[in-house]
Amino acid sequence: MKNKFDFKKYELICLRFQAIRYEGKKMDKNLIKQFPNDFRLAYGFAGDQELAPIRRGLKIPQTNDWFLFDEEGKALVDITTEDLFHKTYKEAKEESVTVSPS
Numbered sequence: 001m002k003n004k005f006d007f008k009k010y011e012l013i014c015l016r017f018q019a020i021r022y023e024g025k026k027m028d029k030n031l032i033k034q035f036p037n038d039f040r041l042a043y044g045f046a047g048d049q050e051l052a053p054i055r056r057g058l059k060i061p062q063t064n065d066w067f068l069f070d071e072e073g074k075a076l077v078d079i080t081t082e083d084l085f086h087k088t089y090k091e092a093k094e095e096s097v098t099v100s101p102s
Contacts, residue, residue: 016092018073019085024063025051031067038076053079 028051032039042052044060052060058079061067066085068078080088 016071017077018069018071019089020067020069021082022051022061022063022065022067022079027051035074035076 028039028041031051032041038054039051040054041049044050050060053076055076058076059065061079062081064082066080066082067076068080069076
């Protein structure tokens with residue numbers, strides 16, 4: 001007996017977000033300060049501290065990964081590789097917003 005699945009097609013109606021490219025450990029302290037509910041330092045397998053998302057299910061960021069935030073740039077939504085980011089998203093025609101540490 002063959003399994004049959006009824007697929008339905010969906011498309012994104014509107015997806016807006018802001019993104020920051022992770023440039024490595026030099027950004028860690030500022031990211032934790034700016035987004036204390038999204039990031040922390042955690043000990044990795046090698047015994048050194050690395051930036052880790054607080055929300056479960058998100059990957060540990062590597063240099064050149066992208067952080068995806070909500071439209072206001074306040075809440076971390078996802079972390080993705082550079083390759084996947086550029087295959088999936090294109091830059092919006094609106095101006096980007098700069099968020100600076102408070």
